[in-house]
Structures are given as C-alpha cells and as structure tokens.
Amino acid sequence: MSELMPVILALTILIGGVAGAAVLTWFERRLLGVWQDRYGPNRLGPFGIGQVAADMIKLLFKDDWVPPFADRLVFIFAPTAIVVAMMMGFAVVPFAPGMMIIDVNIGLLFFLGMTSLAVYSVLLGGLASNNKYALLGGLRSAAQMVSYEVFMGLSLIGVVMMSGSFSLVDIVEAQTDVWFCFSQILGLFVFIIAGIAESHRLPFDLPEAEHELTAGFHTEYGGMKFAMFMLGEYLGLMLISCMIVTLFFGGWHGPILIGDWLPPFFWFSSKVFVVICFFVLLRAAIPRPRYDQLMSLGWKVMLPITLINILVTGAVLLWMEGMA
Amino acid sequence: MLEIGFFYTAATVALVATVMAMTRANAIHALIYLIVSLLAVAVIFFLIGAPFAAALEIVIYAGAIMVLFVFVIMMLNLGEKGDKQERQWLQPSIWAGPAVLSAVLLIELVMVISQTSGPVSVTAVSAKEVGLALFGPYVLAVEIASMLLLAGLVGSFHLGRRYLERDNLEKQGGQ
Numbered sequence: 001m002s003e004l005m006p007v008i009l010a011l012t013i014l015i016g017g018v019a020g021a022a023v024l025t026w027f028e029r030r031l032l033g034v035w036q037d038r039y040g041p042n043r044l045g046p047f048g049i050g051q052v053a054a055d056m057i058k059l060l061f062k063d064d065w066v067p068p069f070a071d072r073l074v075f076i077f078a079p080t081a082i083v084v085a086m087m088m089g090f091a092v093v094p095f096a097p098g099m100m101i102i103d104v105n106i107g108l109l110f111f112l113g114m115t116s117l118a119v120y121s122v123l124l125g126g127l128a129s130n131n132k133y134a135l136l137g138g139l140r141s142a143a144q145m146v147s148y149e150v151f152m153g154l155s156l157i158g159v160v161m162m163s164g165s166f167s168l169v170d171i172v173e174a175q176t177d178v179w180f181c182f183s184q185i186l187g188l189f190v191f192i193i194a195g196i197a198e199s200h201r202l203p204f205d206l207p208e209a210e211h212e213l214t215a216g217f218h219t220e221y222g223g224m225k226f227a228m229f230m231l232g233e234y235l236g237l238m239l240i241s242c243m244i245v246t247l248f249f250g251g252w253h254g255p256i257l258i259g260d261w262l263p264p265f266f267w268f269s270s271k272v273f274v275v276i277c278f279f280v281l282l283r284a285a286i287p288r289p290r291y292d293q294l295m296s297l298g299w300k301v302m303l304p305i306t307l308i309n310i311l312v313t314g315a316v317l318l319w320m321e322g323m324a
Numbered sequence: 325m326l327e328i329g330f331f332y333t334a335a336t337v338a339l340v341a342t343v344m345a346m347t348r349a350n351a352i353h354a355l356i357y358l359i360v361s362l363l364a365v366a367v368i369f370f371l372i373g374a375p376f377a378a379a380l381e382i383v384i385y386a387g388a389i390m391v392l393f394v395f396v397i398m399m400l401n402l403g404e405k406g407d408k409q410e411r412q413w414l415q416p417s418i419w420a421g422p423a424v425l426s427a428v429l430l431i432e433l434v435m436v437i438s439q440t441s442g443p444v445s446v447t448a449v450s451a452k453e454v455g456l457a458l459f460g461p462y463v464l465a466v467e468i469a470s471m472l473l474l475a476g477l478v479g480s481f482h483l484g485r486r487y488l489e490r491d492n493l494e495k496q497g498g499q
Contacts, residue, residue, distance in 0.1 A: 071350075071352065073353065074352060074353070074356070077356070104375065105375060105450060105451065106375045106376060106378070106379045106451060109376070109379030109380070109383060109451075110379060110382075112379075112383050112387075113379055113382035113383045113386075113387055114382075116382070116383055116386070116387025116388060116391075117382065117386060117387055119387065119391050120359070120391070120394070123391065123394050123395070123398070124352070124356070124394070126398075127352060127394070127397075127398050128352075135398065135401070138398060139395070139398055139399070142391055142394070142395045142398070143395075145391075146388060146391050146392070146395075149387070149388065153383070166451055
C-alpha cells in the first residue's frame with residue numbers, strides 16, 4: 001500500500017487537478033457574482049454547475065487553429081509548459097501525514113523551481129504568436145514574474161530559518177504548536193502578493209490586461225490550447241493556496257484552540273478552500289494597478305520588507321538560542 | 325542499476341539538447357534546447373547526490389537567467405532575417421575545423437576517464453552542508469562575488485539614471 005501510495009496520489013492529483021480547475025472556473029464566477037451583487041452563471045443545472053460542462057464542450061470542440069504567421073513548434077509547446085510545471089509542483093505538497101508523492105529535503109526549492117519554469121509558458125506563448133499585443137504581454141509577464149520570484153523566494157527564508165529545513169514535512173511539523181502566520185506575518189504578506197503576481201491573476205494580471213492588450217500573451221490562442229493556459233492558471237492558484245497553507249497555516253494541523261480531532265486531510269483541504277476564496281475576494285475587490293506601479297511596489301516595498309523580515313527573524317532566533 | 329540507467333538517460337538528453345542548441349538557426353528554438361539541457365544537468369546533479377545544486381540549477385539557471393536571455397531575444401525581435409544570417413554562419417567550412425579539434429580533445433578526455441578506476445561513490449550533500457561550506461571556508465569567495473554583483477548593480481543603475489536625466493533635459497528643452 002505504502003509503495004503504491006505515490007502512484008495513486010499522482011493519478012488522483014492529475015485527474016483531481018483538472019476537474020478541480022474546471023469546477024473552480026464556475027465557482028469563482030459565482031463567488032464573484034455574490035460579492036459584486038449579481039448572479040454569475042446560474043442557468044445550467046443546479047446552481048449553474050452545468051456551465052462547467054458547457055464551457056468544456058465549447059473549448060474542446062473548437063477548431064484547433066495555429067495562425068500561419070506564428071512559430072508553430074513554440075506556439076504548441078508554450079501552453080503545455082505551464083500545465084506540466086504546475087502539476088509537477090504538486091509532487092511535494094504534503095496533504096496529510098504520509099499522504100504526499102515525494103518528501104525530498106529540497107521540497108521548497110523544488111516548488112520554487114517549478115513556478116519559475118512556468119514563466120516560459122507565458123513568455124514563449126507571447127513570442128511565438130508573432131503579434132504585437134501578445135509580445136507586449138509576454139514582455140510584461142517576464143519582467144513581472146522574474147522580479148516577484150525574487151521576493152517569493154526571500155519571503156520564505158524566514159520560514160526555513162525557523163523550521164531549519166527545506167523539507168515541507170519538517171516545516172509542517174515545526175508548526176505543531178504555533179503556526180508561522182503569526183511570527184512570519186511579513187513573510188506571509190509578501191508571499192501572498194508574490195503568489196498572485198506569479199500566477200498572474202487579477203489584480204496583477206497585467207500580462208493579459210484586456211483593456212490595453214486585448215488578451216495579452218494568449219491573444220492568438222483558442223480552443224484547447226487556450227484551455228491549457230486557463231488550466232495552468234487555476235492549477236497555479238491551487239498550488240499557491242496549498243503552499244500558503246503548508247508554509248504559514250500549519251498544513252494538516254487543526255487550529256490551535258480546537259486541536260487535531262478531525263482527519264488531517266480535512267483541515268488541509270478546508271484551509272486551502274478558504275485561501276482560494278480569499279484570492280477570489282481579492283480579485284473582486286482590488287482594481288488593477290498600473291504596470292510601473294506594480295514594478296515599483298515590488299522593488300521599493302516588497303524587497304525591503306523581506307530583507308527586514310530576514311534580519312529580524314535571524315536576530316530573534318540567535319537571541320533565543322543565547323537565552324536557552 | 326536503475327540509477328545508472330537514469331544517469332545515462334539524463335546525460336544523453338543533455339548531450340543531444342546541447343548539440344541541438346548549437347545547431348538551431350532560430351535563436352528561440354536554440355534557447356529552448358539549452359533550457360532542456362540545463363534541466364537534464366539538474367537531474368544529473370540530483371542523481372550524484374547534490375540535490376541543493378540541482379534545485380539551484382533549475383531556480384537560477386533555467387528559471388531566471390534563461391528567462392532573461394529569452395527576454396533579450398524578444399526585445400531584439402530578429403525574425404526571419406536573423407535566422408537567415410545564422411544559417412549563413414553555420415556553413416560546414418566554418419565549424420569543421422573547431423569540430424575536428426574538439427573531437428581530438430573528446431577522445432583524449434574519454435581515454436583519461438576510462439583509466440580512472442570505477443564510478444565515483446555517491447555521497448548526498450544536504451543544503452545545510454552547502455551553507456556551512458559557503459559561510460565557512462569559502463566566505464571570502466562569497467564576499468567577492470557579492471561585491472561583483474554590487475558593482476554590476478551600481479553600474480546598471482548609473483546607466484539607467486543617465487538615460488533618465490537626458491530624457492528630462494530634452495523635455496525641459498522642448499518647453
């Protein structure tokens with residue numbers, strides 16, 4: 001059983017990830033509707049859940065067209081890169097004790113590596129389209145994602161210092177008593193913002209800002225290849241939510257006062273659900289900044305905050321070591 | 325045995341991808357092959373017991389530096405013209421000489437390696453050990469590298485600032 005566990009889990013993630021992303025498209029639109037005082041898709045089936053099937057049929061049966069002026073090879077390769085990278089990222093997520101595909105001692109770095117590879121999808125998609133809007137979207141995304149990757153990595157250094165390991169299982173176990181969201185509040189703040197920028201979702205979806213760039217890097221994409229981009233984006237949202245729960249909200253542990261009396265996977269998945277709802281709320285509530293505002297926010301606010309966080313965390317840890 | 329198989333697969337992928345990266349006329353295709361080659365090298369690092377180096381290879385080389393390469397190529401937007409020029413430069417008369425010479429070196433290298441005894445034993449090096457080595461015996465190298473990076477940072481800031489100032493002056497002159 002324990003040997004088969006990773007294989008079963010990998011297949012579950014593969015199918016569950018795709019299905020989850022599909023349901024999430026509907027769920028997000030309904031939730032946005034609630035928060036923006038309108039209905040959202042509510043016609044097909046109970047609560048409008050049939051909209052998922054309708055969207056899938058429409059996307060999958062559309063003519064799979066490659067523009068004649070595009071770089072055919074790269075054009076087809078680009079959407080697959082983001083899905084593969086995000087799916088690979090799930091390999092190190094600890095859903096419950098023993099319930100993970102692989103526990104490597106560089107789990108956190110593996111996650112960062114996979115999210116950094118996802119940049120290519122947007123970049124190459126924009127370039128291969130051979131279209132001005134797509135190219136601008138690709139350029140923006142490259143600058144945005146490369147800069148926010150820096151803060152994303154730096155914001156996690158505090159967590160690594162406190163748990164003393166890059167292994168995600170060790171990090172979750174270090175939070176048995178107190179979650180890192182209290183001591184690493186600055187790290188959490190930066191990680192959430194960098195996470196939105198990495199998965200290029202609203203309010204940081206400048207690579208595909210429709211009011212200025214048509215649809216940005218996926219202007220020329222349609223049908224199944226467009227669906228792949230959307231799948232990658234929602235997988236990225238789920239992956240970032242899983243990582244926020246793992247790194248800052250105690251992973252599979254129950255809340256402090258309530259304790260661990262429900263199954264670990266229940267705690268993990270309900271926390272991930274809450275974080276996803278929070279991301280949807282951000283999308284509903286916050287307007288999109290200008291591109292230069294986004295970049296200067298990164299380098300002038302995020303970078304100093306992460307550096308201060310590392311400095312203070314290190315000082316406190318050394319001080320506590322001296323006290324003990 | 326399985327690990328040897330993984331190693332040779334990754335090594336073959338790395339070699340093929342590197343050769344393809346050198347021979348492609350289209351710069352973007354070449355870069356994609358180079359990224360694949362870096363990923364294959366990361367797998368090799370992981371197999372020979374350096375998971376930390378493998379992770380850094382992906383995060384820094386494949387995930388950041390190569391993105392900047394693609395970024396620059398996007399800005400230049402060479403298109404068909406660049407491909408044509410590249411194809412002209414890839415004439416056999418140009419690469420034949422260096423290829424023969426490096427083939428000689430390759431044969432020499434293979435002979436030297438085949439004389440050393442057996443495969444090197446694998447000892448896993450954890451991230452903690454890498455950190456201790458960096459801030460222990462190699463702290464001077466780390467400091468020098470950081471100074472180099474700082475110099476690069478100051479230099480690029482200077483270049484960017486002059487550009488901005490000139491823009492401002494032109495604007496004032498226009499008014």
